[in-house]
Amino acid sequence: MxxxxxxxxxxxxxxxxxxxxxxxxxxxxxxxxxxxVDDKLKTKLLAEDYGLAMPALRFVVSQQHEIGHIERKLYDFDGFVLKPAKGSGGKGILVITGRHGDKFVKASGAEIGIEDIRRHMTNTLAGLYSLSGQPDVVIVEDLIEFDxxxxxxxxxxxxxxxxxxxxxxxxxxxxxxxxxxxxxxxxxxxxxxxxxxxxxxxxxxxxxxxxxxxxxxxxxxxxxxxxxxxxxxxxxxxxxxxxxxxxxxxxxxxxxxxxxxxxxxxxxxxxxxxxxxxxxxxxxxxxxxxxxxxxxxxxxxxxxxxxxxxxxxxxxxxxxxxxxxxxxxxxxx
Amino acid sequence: MNQMRLPFYLIIAALVLGGLGTAWARHQAMQIPFFPNETQSVWLVEARIDFFALGDSVQVSFDLPAGPPGFDIFTEQAASPGYGFSIVEHNGERRGEWTRREASGPQTLYYKAQFVAEPDTRDARARDDQAPRARDVYWEEPEATAANQLLEQALQTSSTPESLARELSKRLTSSDLDQNAELLLSSRSVASSLERLMNQAGVPARLSMGLYVEDARRRQALTPLVEIYSDDRWQAFNPVTGQQGIPENLVLWHQGSQAYLDVIGGRQSTVSFSMIRQTVPALELAKAQHSDSPFALLGVYRLSIEEQSMFKLLFLLPLGALVVVFMRVLVGIKTSGTFMPILIALAFLQTSLAPGLISFVSIVGLGLLLRSYLSHLNLLLVPRIATLVVLVIFLISILSLVGYQLGFNTGMTITFFPMIIIAWTIERMSILWEEEGPQEVVTQGGGSLIVAVLAYLLMQLPLSNHLTFNFPELNLVILALIMVMGQYTGYKLTELRRFHDMVDDAPDVPEEKRP
Incomplete structure (x- = not known):
């Protein structure tokens, strides 16, 4: 030592x-x-007002019942990012870079199904990733294309x-x-x-x-x-x-x-x-x-x-x- | 910044002074010891009254000490089968009265009391409201002449009441008595003669009885003393030795002219004393002696035992909080949940350390296993934690029952663990495991356990138990310490390690020139 x-x-x-x-x-x-700053949704809306460049917000999931038919919305995008609004330290961020048939491809290359995404969203709404376990919302935003x-x-x-x-x-x-x-x-x-x-x-x-x-x-x-x-x-x-x-x-x-x-x-x-x-x-x-x-x-x-x-x-x-x-x-x- | 610091440090100083000052005042006023297991010696004195009952109703009245200077009565009791006993107080005198309708033959009565030495009260004697007056003394011839002459000689060689008493006692006790003294002593004791002579000289005087306490003495008698009134107070004289004042080991048993033992319906009454020195816990003594002190309101001794034991735990909590603050701010140990370690430490107090550690680790370990299955079920957060709470209750019950069947009594004490806290701990650890890997779980879990064990070790010390319970105001000092640590902006111990490699890289020597 x-x-x-x-x-x-x-x-x-x-x-x-x-x-x-x-x-x-x-x-x-x-x-x-x-x-x-603790609520990423607030940051995002504020940044829009101030004209600060941030990945565009696609939509927000705030109710458990929306998750049941979430695939209709998600199948429109190739890549997207799921974030808990009140997450900390990068917890609960799910990056989907594309699709492979019915499966979604994670940044690591692993493929996950719609059920996994639903569970992730449920966990986020229940506050699993938020600072003190308080109920949260899911932000779905644009995927960054790396320089x-x-x-x-x-x-x-x-x-x-x-x-x-x-x-x-x-x-x-x-x-x-x-x-x-x-x-x-x-x-x-x-x-x-x-x-x-x-x-x-x-x-x-x-x-x-x-x-x-x-x-x-x-x-x-x-x-x-x-x-x-x-x-x-x-x-x-x-x-x-x-x-x-x-x-x-x-x-x-x-x-x-x-x-x-x-x-x-x-x-x-x-x-x-x-x-x-x-x-x-x-x-x-x-x-x-x-x-x-x-x-x-x-x-x-x-x-x-x-x-x-x-x-x-x-x-x-x-x-x-x-x-x-x-x-x-x-x-x- | 300075404007803000001054009030802060004033508050800190007030807290420290307030805490220590109150503790000191209570220690002084109530004699609550600062250390546990402190003992104080008490004198157990037993008075034995023997007499021969005449077959009729019997009443025995025996003078009991009333606040003897230099001593406090801790406990007293009378043991005398067949007799009714009561303590009668009258004119500042206390008398024990034994009564029986019918008694015959030799009788024995006992009175026992425990005396605590109180050196502070030796000189502080209750003053009489009005100065007593010397009583008139009548002598019969030829004693009157002898007394007059003796007094005259003594007056010539003295100036104050005290010196007069000394002179007289010298003349009455010298080895070759002159004729006058011899005449007086032929029918009276030295004490009685001295008392009469002093009164005759116009100095108020009275006879008293004292008991010399020495360890393991039996069949002791009371020693007669003469008290003279001078300088607005009564002063005791030992007429035989001429010693002035009350010695440390003398209990003033009886004052005044009334006989200290009256027996109606009996004869040949005698009193003898035996005594031994005992040790009793100083705390017990303080509680019993000063329960009516205004300072007792600050203590919790008046509550029922059940409530007291609750307070005992409650007053220990600040100590645990202090440990947590120290470990997190100054040392920088990571714990899972800020104050979870204190609750674990409190549980350890009930279970004792080794069984507590083993059961805690096994419950959390089993809980993590169950939780890893729960994560597949995709439950909502609150129901998931509620499930964990129920499972933890089952786990604890099973562990304690198994422990009981195996013959470990300590198995049952597992139920002291705070279930909700354990459920939350399992939940957090499980998330930590998934997100940061098992290493972080071991770091934070281990950190929590280290802090809990340290808090436990500090809280189970007899000294800290004793101090926090008997001097709850000392928690103000702990509060001040916690607040001072809240101002600390220096490095944590763990940061000295964290930034260590940075310093190694820091030398400004260019890369090429390094060996």
């Missing part, structure tokens, strides 16, 4: 769970706004880009690649590859699997340092605008690149995990403190007041915030 001293971690600026919960989530995320640039980088699953957005400023990004070990899932602790991305250019900085530094994808052996995300600025702006949409100060945005439609927002997370730091080989804290200090110096504290007049970001436009971040935190220009 190997341990690291807490002082060393602190010097490196690693954000710990307690610090994240109290000083960022607790302070910058207003409770009343949580449902906007070819990730060819050979992902095993089965969806390569998605997680960007932590603090007070509207995207501060750190990583690309999550599913592997054979992670069983097609994009969670780092299950064995997915985390690729730390340069916030200035979308290039690979550092990559890890099971917290160990790696250079090539473990399944396809493709060199990871060649990764460069296209449309980077556009993608960052999409992430930054999520702040304007939700008003939540500390969020994780999950974005995927669609072949034809460009960056698409997949979901938001009001309690983003800490493994993005492992993927980047760098702590979040210095960047978060930098943004805090920048906002504080911009809104000067008036004499006799203990707080600045506002803690809104000084750059009102998402584009300006992204440019500020690219200038300040970017490595490769």
């Amino acid at each position: 190997k341990w690291v001293s807490p002082w060393r971690l602190k010097r490196m600026g690693i954000l710990g769970m307690n610090c994240r919960n109290r000083e960022f989530i607790g302070r910058y995320n207003e409770r009343e706004r949580y449902p906007l 070819d640039s990730f060819e050979g980088y992902s095993h089965e699953g969806v390569p998605d880009i997680r960007i932590v957005v603090f007070q509207g400023y995207p501060v750190m990004a990583m690309l999550r690649l599913a592997t054979h070990a992670s069983d097609g899932k994009a969670n780092l602790h299950q064995g997915a590859v985390g690729v730390g991305l340069d916030i200035g250019s979308g290039r690979c900085l550092h990559a890890v699997q099971f917290a160990q530094k790696i250079k090539r994808h473990p399944d396809t052996d493709k060199p990871l340092n060649e990764i460069r995300i296209g449309d980077w600025r556009q993608l960052m702006i999409l992430a930054a605008r999520c702040y304007d949409m939700t008003g939540l100060g500390y969020i994780g945005t999950d974005i995927v690149l669609d072949k034809s439609r460009g960056p698409q927002l997949l979901e938001l997370n009001a309690r983003p995990g800490l493994s993005i730091q492992v993927a980047n080989g760098e702590g979040l804290l210095p960047r978060l403190r930098h943004i805090e200090a920048m906002i504080r110096t911009h809104w000067k504290i008036l004499p006799g007041y203990h707080k600045p007049l506002s803690n809104r970001p000084p750059h009102a436009d998402a584009e300006d915030r992204v440019d500020y971040v690219i200038r300040t935190f970017g490595r490769h220009q």
Whole structure:
């Protein structure tokens, strides 16, 4: 067993769970706004209002009786995604890429029947995948067509880009690649590859699997340092605008690149995990403190007041915030 | 931020001070011990009254100590077959009265009392409302002359009532008595002479009887004492030794001029005392002695035993919550369900550890097997969990019956496990198994069990049981600790491991230059 001293971690600026919960989530995320991200249906409707790109909503299943004849609706589509509206951590997401006769083909290639889909929907409605077991609804949405640039980088699953957005400023990004070990899932602790991305250019900085530094994808052996995300600025702006949409100060945005439609927002997370730091080989804290200090110096504290007049970001436009971040935190220009 | 922190720390300080202060005050006022199994010694004194009954109705009146300075009466009882007994209080005097319609021949009566030493009350004696006055003393000649002369000599060599008493007792007890003293003592005891002389000198004085307590003594008699009134209070004197004040081991049994034993209908009455030192639990003593104290309202001793035992468990819960908070915030152990471990720990308290662990693991294991079958049936969530609850009840009943048939008494205690919680645990673990794999189930299940076992170990300590039950206000301190941990923003212990590999990669040495 190997341990690291807490002082060393602190010097490196690693954000710990307690610090994240109290000083960022607790302070910058207003409770009343949580449902906007915890309920994916709300996020989706809100994103439509704000014109943020998200996979299109096909329909919603909210009643048990609708499930009995659901095949009439589903047979119209080639591929679709089933999601619980209040799911967390990717639980309960079923990706159907196509059909093979009566069977539906999952992303892994496995085929399932309509009965399996019905059971999945029943479970979702009963709240099996929702945060505290509360009744839920099923969202059926468009399937993402993956951008070819990730060819050979992902095993089965969806390569998605997680960007932590603090007070509207995207501060750190990583690309999550599913592997054979992670069983097609994009969670780092299950064995997915985390690729730390340069916030200035979308290039690979550092990559890890099971917290160990790696250079090539473990399944396809493709060199990871060649990764460069296209449309980077556009993608960052999409992430930054999520702040304007939700008003939540500390969020994780999950974005995927669609072949034809460009960056698409997949979901938001009001309690983003800490493994993005492992993927980047760098702590979040210095960047978060930098943004805090920048906002504080911009809104000067008036004499006799203990707080600045506002803690809104000084750059009102998402584009300006992204440019500020690219200038300040970017490595490769 | 500082504006917010100050009130917070004030609240924390108030909670800690309030908890500790109340506990200390109750410890002081009610003598509730801070440690379990603390014992205190008590003196068991037995007074034996022997007399010869004359065949008629008998009434025996015996003076009983009433709040003797330096001691408290813990229990008292009279044992005397055939006699009616009652305690009569009159003018601050307590007398035990034994009565019988008819008795003849030798009779023996017993009075037993347990005395607890209370050094604090040795000097605090009930004051009389008005200062007593010296009584008039009449001597017959030639005693009167002798007394006058003795008093005159003593007055010349003394200045205060106390020094007068000392001088007189010296003269009455010296090895070569002068004629006056010899004359007085020819018909009276030293104590009686001293009492009369003091009264004659205008100092209020009275005779008292005290009992020296020493371990395992039999057939002891009361020791006469003279109390003189000076400086607004009664002060005891041992006329023989001249010692002033009441020694630690002396129980003031009888005060005043009335005889301490009156026997009507009998003769040749004698009193003798035997005593031994006993130890009793200090807690029992405190409960019995101070049940009327205002502080007793804070305790739960007045409730029925059944309610008390419920409170006993209730007051232990904050300790379990503290363990959970510590393990999750500072250590960072994953548990399945936040406070599930406390409930498991409470169940362990009933079943004891090893049988509890074995039965818990087997119930959850069997439950997971059943649940894996249930998942094929495609039931709705709530009916599925309800099914699990019923199945868990069956499992527990079967396990306890099997355990009972096999001769394990502990089998029955499995029923203490919270069924609903177990059903939920099984459900969660099963979902965890399907989604994250068995490793995560072992991690979270093991984490829950570790936290439960730690909470159990802490809660079953006699000390924590004793403190939380007898000083429930100490839970305020636990509350303060929990709140302080709620402010912790440092790293968890597990994070020191989680981010370890990151630090290894961190050195800024370029890749090429590494060996």
